[in-house]
Amino acid sequence: MPTKKEILDLYFIDSRHKLIEVAAFLDRVDRHDGETDFREAEFSKAIEALIHPGENSRAEAVLLALSDHSTAPIAKAPMQGALGAYHEPSPRP
Secondary structure (H helix, E strand, O other), X not given: OOOHHHHHXXXXXXXXXXXXXXXXXXXXXXXXXXXXXXXXXXXXXXXXXXXXOOOOOHHHHHHHHHOOOOOOOOOOOOOOOOOOOOOOOOOOO
């Protein structure tokens, strides 16, 4: 079993890089005009889950913050692909 220092030695630089990438992404969003969509709010929730994971591990808390928690099947997917965050669809009139 590795020690905390060994984990830091192995993974710190890579994790530092990823954290700077997240900060740069948020800066890019902030400095551009226009409306955002649900993904910005969901990303913020995931960052909050990272800081305050509650009873979950940080990885689980972030994944849960970005996941679709519905259990009912849908008749047809609205699109092919994924957006990386879940947004409850608006009810149809």
